[in-house]
Amino acid sequence: MTTGDADSARARLAVAQAELLRALLAGGAPPAGFDRGRLAVETDVLLNRRRRQVGGCVGDLRDALGDELFRALFDAYAAEMPPTTDTGTHADAERFRAWVGEHPGGDEPPRPKPRWWRRRPVSP
Amino acid sequence: MAAAGAVADQLVSGVGIGWRAEIDLLVERLPGVDFVEVVAESVPRGPLPESLTILRERGLPVLPHAVSLSLGGADPLDTDRVRRLAELAAAVDAPLVSDHVCFVRAGGLDSGHLLPVPRTRDALDVLVANVGQAQRILGVPLALENIAALIEWPNAELTEGEFLGELVERTDCRLLVDVANLWANARNAGRDPADLLDELPLTALAYVHVAGGVEHDGVYHDTHAHPVPAGVFELLAELCRRTVPPAVLLERDDRFPSAEALGGELDTIRAIVAGHRAPA
Numbered sequence: 452m453t454t455g456d457a458d459s460a461r462a463r464l465a466v467a468q469a470e471l472l473r474a475l476l477a478g479g480a481p482p483a484g485f486d487r488g489r490l491a492v493e494t495d496v497l498l499n500r501r502r503r504q505v506g507g508c509v510g511d512l513r514d515a516l517g518d519e520l521f522r523a524l525f526d527a528y529a530a531e532m533p534p535t536t537d538t539g540t541h542a543d544a545e546r547f548r549a550w551v552g553e554h555p556g557g558d559e560p561p562r563p564k565p566r567w568w569r570r571r572p573v574s575p
Numbered sequence: 576m577a578a579a580g581a582v583a584d585q586l587v588s589g590v591g592i593g594w595r596a597e598i599d600l601l602v603e604r605l606p607g608v609d610f611v612e613v614v615a616e617s618v619p620r621g622p623l624p625e626s627l628t629i630l631r632e633r634g635l636p637v638l639p640h641a642v643s644l645s646l647g648g649a650d651p652l653d654t655d656r657v658r659r660l661a662e663l664a665a666a667v668d669a670p671l672v673s674d675h676v677c678f679v680r681a682g683g684l685d686s687g688h689l690l691p692v693p694r695t696r697d698a699l700d701v702l703v704a705n706v707g708q709a710q711r712i713l714g715v716p717l718a719l720e721n722i723a724a725l726i727e728w729p730n731a732e733l734t735e736g737e738f739l740g741e742l743v744e745r746t747d748c749r750l751l752v753d754v755a756n757l758w759a760n761a762r763n764a765g766r767d768p769a770d771l772l773d774e775l776p777l778t779a780l781a782y783v784h785v786a787g788g789v790e791h792d793g794v795y796h797d798t799h800a801h802p803v804p805a806g807v808f809e810l811l812a813e814l815c816r817r818t819v820p821p822a823v824l825l826e827r828d829d830r831f832p833s834a835e836a837l838g839g840e841l842d843t844i845r846a847i848v849a850g851h852r853a854p855a
Contacts, residue, residue, distance in 0.1 A: 457704060460697035465649035467693065467728075469682025476684050484729025492794055493725045497686055504687070536650075536685045 477533040498529055501543070508544035512551065524551055583749060583779055586670040586716060587636055590845050591782075591824040592837065594637070598827075599626035601834050605841065610636040612824050615660050615672070616643050623666060637667040638824075641674040646705045646719070647692035648678035657712045664715045671781060673718040673751045674709075676702065676742065693728035694738045706746045718749035718781040723756035723788075723797035725763065736774020743779045750776060752820070753784035754810045759797045762806070769813045777814075782822035785811060785844060800829035803840050808847060815851035823848060 473479030475494050481487050502525045506513045513521045528550045534543060589609025594602050595617075602611060603626060611630060618624065618639075627637055641660050645653065664672045677689040692698040710717055721739065733741070743750060752775060754768075761768035785808075787801040803825070814820065823844050827837060 457700060460700045461649050461704075464693070464695075464697050464701050465681065468649050468678055469684070471690070472681045472684040472686055475690075476686060485726060489726045489794075493690075496725065496796070497688055501687055534685050534687060536680045536683055538685070540687075 478530065498526065501529060501534055502526070504540045505544045505547055508541055509548055512548055516551075524554065527554065583781075585821045586749070586781055587638060587822045589822055590841055590848070591636075591638075591822060592841065593640075593824065593826040593828070594627065594630070595828060595831075596624065596626075598831050598837075599624065601831075601837070602626070603629060605834060605838055607841070607845070608635065610638060610822065610824070612638040612640045612673075612826075613667075615639040615641040615663050618663055620659075627667065631667060636670055639663045639667065639669055639672045641672065642689065643679055644674045644705075644709060645677070645679040646674055646709060647676055647698060647702045648680055648705070649701055650680055652705045652708050654708070654712060657709045661713050661715075664713065669715055671716040671718055671749065672713060673720055673781075675720045675722050676739070677722045689722045691722060691724035691726065691728060694731040694733045694735065695728075696732055699733065699738060699741060702742060703745045706742070706748055710746065710748070716749055716781070718751040720751035720753050720784065721756050723753070723759040725794065725796075727764070734774060735771060736776075740774070740776045743776045748779070749781035750779040751781055751784060752777075752814065753786070754814060755784060755786040755788065755797055755803070755807045755826075758804070758807045758810045759788060759795050762795045768806075768810050772810075772814055772817055777818045780818065780820055782824060783811065783814065783820040784824055784826055785840075786826040798829070799826050802832075802836070803843075808843055811844065812847045812851070815848060819848060819851050 467482070470479065470482045474481050474490060475497055481490050502522065505525065506521065516524065525547065528547050532546060532550065538546065587610050590607070591610035591612060592602055592605065592608055594611040594613045602608065613627065618627075631637060639660055641656070644656055644660070660672055675689050676692065678692055679686055679689065692702060706717065706719070719742065721735070739750065742748065757771055758768045761771065785803055786797060786799045787803040787807070788795055788797040788799070789801040790796070811823070825837070825840055825844060
């Protein structure tokens with residue numbers, strides 16, 4: 452296999468993988484040949500996973516909102532802000548927190564409940 | 576490269592469990608654990624978690640298991656991630672490391688999870704190139720795991736057995752066979768999971784994963800958060816009939832049960848493997 456062949460294999464695969472991820476994460480059209488029902492299941496699995504991970508990072512916000520409102524707001528946020536390669540879970544969580552500040556989804560912006568304890572900062 | 580048909584070196588042996596920070600004390604106290612595996616990305620940089628240090632001091636092998644290298648991805652390999660894995664492998668003196676036959680990122684998006692690659696020549700060539708590049712950085716043997724996939728790419732040019740067989744042959748990587756993933760895929764596709772065992776390049780087998788899951792709306796989800804179904808244990812026994820695996824590891828990532836429940840699943844694994852081992 453020459454370098455040129457390898458480059459074109461990689462380029463073709465890149466197009467196909469990007470199309471699949473756009474469909475799963477960013478509301479893109481389902482790629483041809485895939486089972487649409489299963490794509491929908493996979494989309495839900497990935498969204499649930501992301502919501503759980505972000506929820507773990509912003510436990511104060513999740514508690515303040517309550518599970519139902521947290522879920523509704525997170526899903527609205529996720530539909531606008533797909534998970535990008537330059538955003539880890541912590542940055543995603545902080546981006547969500549800022550987004551909630553702009554989209555409170557109620558009459559009053561949610562305010563975290565005071566807690567008597569603090570988590571120890573996680574060492575890098 | 577090992578001669579065709581020759582069984583590769585044994586890198587780890589016995590029965591192990593996935594070490595997770597939430598169950599660190601439980602894992603330390605479980606009797607008869609021969610090794611642990613740790614999700615590489617969950618280990619903070621800096622000093623090792625105390626529990627892992629304790630296990631290492633007892634002489635237990637610790638195997639870093641990565642989930643984010645995206646070795647099947649068309650994006651250029653993220654060599655920083657590979658280097659971090661190599662550093663962790665060195666820190667725990669690991670006999671091998673592992674990741675998955677999958678892709679995670681593409682087109683600027685990060686799925687945060689393991690997604691299948693198409694079984695095409697293009698995808699195989701890319702995977703082989705990425706694995707080779709990773710192996711040159713790692714400095715320890717790399718085992719690759721078959722994933723559980725809810726979706727299937729159209730227009731496959733190779734069977735799963737052919738795809739993995741050629742991957743092993745071209746990269747000399749080892750195989751981490753997850754029987755729960757095989758069982759989940761077969762169940763969701765209406766196939767017999769035992770058929771795939773006959774196709775796999777089992778001479779490259781490094782170890783085996785066992786895990787639980789749950790069914791929702793007719794689709795089985797490999798959650799690692801539920802008990803191991805009987806069918807997965809049966810598939811482990813089916814594998815043992817073909818070759819007794821060097822080592823088997825139980826994965827549990829969430830909804831952690833009691834030590835007794837986890838110990839019971841480990842006992843079931845031990846009984847299955849012992850039942851197929853030739854008498855000494």
